[in-house]
Amino acid sequence: MSLFFIVALPFFGALLPGLMNSAGRSACAGVTFTVSLAAFFGLLTNLPSVLAGEMVTARVDWMPSLGLNFTLMLDGLGFFFAFLILGIGLLIIAYARHYLSRSDNMGEFFTYLLLFQGAMVGIVLSDNILLLLVFWELTSLSSFLLIGYWKHLPEGRQGARMALAVTGMGGLAMIGGMLILGQIAGSYDLSVILQNRDLIQADPLYVPALILILLGCFTKSAQFPFHFWLPHAMAAPTPVSAYLHSATMVKAGIFLMARMWPVLSGTPEWFMIVTTAGLVTMVLGAVIALFKHDLKALLAFSTVSHLGLITMLLGTGTAFGAMAAVFHILNHATFKAALFMSAGIIDHEAHTRDIRRLGGLRTLMPVTFVIATLAALSMAGIPLLNGFLSKEMMLEETTHTVSFGAPWLVPVMATVGSLFSAAYCFRLIGHVFLGPVRDDYPARPHDPGAGMWLPPAILVVLVVVIGIAPFLAEPFVKLVTASLLGIEGEVPKAYFKIWHGLVPALFMSIIATVGGLLVLAIFHPALRVWETTPRPEAKVIFEAIVETAAHLARRLILGLHNGAFTRYAVIGSIAIIAAGFHAWSTGTVAAPTRAPQAAGPVPTAGWLMLVVATVGLVVMHRNRFLSLILIGIVGLMVSIGFVFLSAPDLAMTQFTVEVVTIILLLLALNFLPKRTPVESSVLRRVRDAGVAVAGGLATFGLAYHYLLRGAVTAPISEFHLANSYKGGGGTNVVNVILVDFRGFDTYGEIIVLGIAALLIYALTETLLNGPVRARLLNREPDEVRAGDMHPMMMVVLTRVIMPVVLMVGFYIFLRGHNEPGGGFIAGLIVSIAVVMQYMASGFAWTSARLKYPYHGVIGAGVLVAGFTGIGSWFVGKPFLTSDFTYVRIPPFEKFELATAALFDLGVFLSVVGAVMLSLESFSRLARRAQVPDSEHPMDIDPSREDPAIEGAGSIREGV
Amino acid sequence: MEMLVASAIGIMTAGGIYLVLRLRTFPVILGISLLTYAVNVFLFASGRLTIGAPPVLRDSMSSYTDPLPQALVLTAIVISFGMTAVVVMIGLGAFLGSNDDHVDDQPTGLEDQAEGKS
Secondary structure, three states: OOHHHHHHHHHHHOHHHHHHHHHOHHHHHHHHHHHHHHHHHHHHHOHHHHHOOOOEEEEEEEEHHHOEEEEEEEOHHHHHHHHHHHHHHHHHHHHHHHHOOOOOOHHHHHHHHHHHHHHHHHHHHEOEHHHHHHHHHHHHHHHHHHHOOOOOOHHHHHHHHHHHHHHHHHHHHHHHHHHHHHHHHOOOEHHHHOOOHHHHHHOOOHHHHHHHHHHHHHHHOOOOOOOOHHHHHHHOOHHHHHHHHHHOHHHHHHHHHHHOHHHHOOOHHHHHHHHHHHHHHHHHHHHHHHOOOEHHHHHHHHHHHHHHHHHHHHHHOOHHHHHHHHHHHHHHHHHHHHHHHHHHHHHHHHOOOEHHHOOOHHHHOHHHHHHHHHHHHHHHOOOOOHHHHHHHHHHHHHOOOOEOOEOOHHHHHHHHHHHHHHHHHHHHHHHHHOOOOOOOOOOOOOOOOHHHHHHHHHHHHHHHHHHHOHHHOHHHHHHHHHHHHOOOOOOOOOOOOOOOOOOHHHHHHHHHHHHHHHHHHOHHHHHHHHHHOOOOOHHHHHHHHHHHHHHHHHHHHHHHOOOOHHHHHHHHHHHHHHHHHHHHHHOOOOOOOOOOOOOOHHHHHHHHHHHHHHHHHHHOOOEHHHHHHHHHHHHHHHHHHHHHOOOHHHHHHHHHHHHHHHHHHHHHHOOOOOEOOOOOOHHHHHHHHHHHHHHHHHHHHHHHHHHOOOOOOOOOHHHHHHHHHHHHOOOEHHHHHHHHHOHHHHHHHHHHHHHHHHHHHHHHHHHHHOHHHHHHHOOOOOOOOOOOOOOHHHHHHHHHHHHHHHHHHHHHHHHOOOOOOOHHHHHHHHHHHHHHHHHHHOHHHHHHOOOOOHHHHHHHHHHHHHHHHHHHHHHOOOOOOOOEEEEOOOOOOOEEEEHHHHHHHHHHHHHHHHHHHHHHHHHHHHHHHOOOOOOOOOOOOOOOOOOOOOOHHHOOOOO | OHHHHHHHHHHHHHHHHHHHOOOEHHHHHHHHHHHHHHHHHHHHHOOOOOOOOOOEOOOOOOOOOOHHHHHHHHHHHHHHHHHHHHHHHHHHHHHHHHOOOEOOOOOOOHHHHHHHHO
16 A cells, blocks of 8 residues: 555544544444554555565655655654554554543544544654654644543643643754754755765764754653653543553654664764663653552653663664664553553543552452553563563663763663662552452452453563564564664674573663562652652643743733734834835935926826825814715825826726725714814824824835836836737736736735625624624614605616616626726626615615625635636646637627636626625624614605505515 | 825825824724825836826837736725725724724723733
8 A cells, every 4th residue: 555545544534533423432433443454454565565675655746845745655664663553553442442431522532543643654654854844743733632632631731731832842943953954964855864874973063953853852752851741641541641652652752763863873972862861761760650659650650761761772872772772662562552551441440540549459350460460570571571571682782881981880770770660560560459459449340341451462462472482573673673773784683582691681680670579578668758858840840931931921922012003003114114214325326217207287286186185184084074085085086196197997996996995984984983082192193293204205205216217127017018919818908917917816816805805794793693783783873864764866866877887887897808997897886886776775675686695796706717717727728827719700890709808707706796795794784773774765755655564574684 | 297196105105104193993094095095006106107108009009108017006906995894894893892992902901901811
């Protein structure tokens, strides 16, 4: 199966559990299991190639310009991890089916689980480090959802937040490290990076890259000093703990260290950082684990300790250490998942996982006892179980490792770690299962159904089989080690066997086991000492840091962002003016190249009107109706200026937009106060005037400057002018640019316009459904109402004029390609025709005659334009390639048919829909506020004898 | 001619900025509209000023004004209508919801402060 499918299956499969939720819990788990199983089999189909030492790859270029490609590869190491993720995933799914109670939303759980699974598989199969980072972050997010699955538990939420904060920060650091690495190697493909060891290690940026990447690995794999999040993540449901914290998420950091091993390891920096962190984590985790009373907390710290062990082995930088690490990853995944599931069983059946309240479960839960004991003994490193083998290899490796110049340091530390490790394993067995049967369990413990004990049992079988017959696992481990070491490394010859003779490792093992038993014997006095020693509490420190950071952020943000819009506007204006002034004063100014054109009396008169209206608007802005009229004059003058300056299309657009804008503002002003009160001090007004004058002078200077100078390079519009008729089939170049040359821009713009209109509609709906509704209903009009709401003269006039206006709109639309006009302008004209009906005959009357809702009109417009664009695909041309032809149908003249006209139709429809939807939304507010208007278009109508209401039921809301 | 257009741009900008710095929504919206005019004319003027040569191809004509700024400004005018409508709606919604048409956040009451802290 293609690698793409293996990665994609869990992601797509994640949609299914939610859908199957109502089909029952078994169906939900079943479909999840099937998805995982399919991915698992897909992985297995690639096994022969992997065994043959080939590298399976799959590649799709995603963003080649960024070096980000969807490249997957499968080698021994990737196969090993993917096998663990999918294989243990299957067991976890089966287990979770029986673990989750009826009140848990199973679909949600399995959706998160599959998302997580897909992200994990993505990490281990990525061949591109940027892609790997994407999956890396996805695991952080999906694990956040999984850990916080029990949203009602504060511990769950806190634990999830802490895990996300720590691993997310590590992920950020790692992005930096990976980018540096990619820059050094010149490629973001792992296969390339892995072959550039010397280049990378010689680079001065090697150490920063190493530290950043290790930060990512250490946070993810809970290495000291980032180990504290893992125990808090135990608030998750046990299947999550078993999955994330035995086999998968915490192994992601380990995986990455292993993956990067060929290029990053072997330097003193790598050795110092990785070995030390691993060693400290291993000992610290083991000691803390011994004194934990919560079964899952004990296992969590033991996981921390074992991850430290693996990290330390990778840190040694030797081939034997790497092989031991691989073997221990396998062994740890088997026994730790089994132990977590056993802990879950105990919690599920005894309703507690506090070790102090347990004991004597041996006879009550014999099956669980066998499973947990075998797994725990393996973890303790007892012979004939798999944990023993890899622990021996680890101890063997430490005897050759010299740290801080002391050959005894690492072996002694490793022995101490193993000693405590053995001690907590024995405690787990001794204090939970052995001892007398008690009579105060919160619930009567008993063995669960096979659905719950079978998954851990399968793992324990593996524990025993590998432990007794290590040669079975040997070829596989060596294969994985070979791919970990890369092309240059050589797999050690050492055989996996139980008896190596009287080697130092054996004595260290014996010391650890015997010492572990001794520690357990003095456990209670030791516990008292432990409890009286003060220790730094990681959670308190973490929360203090978070609180401090939040406090600083709040002070910074509230100081800068205090909700005073005017302040931002002042700061923004001054900053822009200052930047412009700086550019002006430091740049060079060329001499004018264009002679100023003389201005006749008419333009001067128009200019004067514009200036007077603007100044009047500023001076008299407190009278809001007057200011509306004045701004109308400004808009009118701007339109006339467009006509004068050879821009007929602009003039028509500006003019029609002006009409609808004023109507819109009038509709709003209906509700707003009619006067603006005097609030700002004189000083403040002087300040604002100063800023305004400075801004005005700046734009004046800039505009005047370039109006007198020609373009520096030939404008691209020369191309448009030259090709408008030949290529676009139209003589109105502006329209051809809109619907043809820059059609994609226009397409985006009509979509934006549609979104704006829908936003207005949505806001109106929200207002009308909220408390504003009541306020509107009780609102008293603040102006005297006109007695004649729908004057007969106006009704008659608008009806007569309607077809004429529509005809004009139609004409403007049709001629748009060759003469000033087009979809935008026609759309505005038609909108005005409709608005006139609303104004004259009333909302209800017009809405009742409305055939299509405006949303639909917008949608149709965007679709028509879009399908016109897509149409060019069918002839093998890019999106929105236009075509035209001339046809002649007697008796008409020859005329042109262009696909651009179809596109313009889309523009037309979108504009009509958007403008009408906006205005209609405003009117709906007004309708709520006042007495519903009568169904009759005219208040006084001589032809209507009977004032009875007719057909009231047929009136529809205009939505 | 150039002087007239440039000074019109400058005056509309100045008026627009002054009104944007007012404290109530309605003058601010008018100010934004004024600024829109100024910006549109400014962009349009970047094609330089030509009288009597609209970019509609004619056999009798040899030179035309620059059509590209016109096309860009045309869509800008329509889009600015959409934007104005949204801003007006937001301002109106805020006024209807709180009976207050200030653009700046007003000094918060006790409830608001408690909300800000949680």
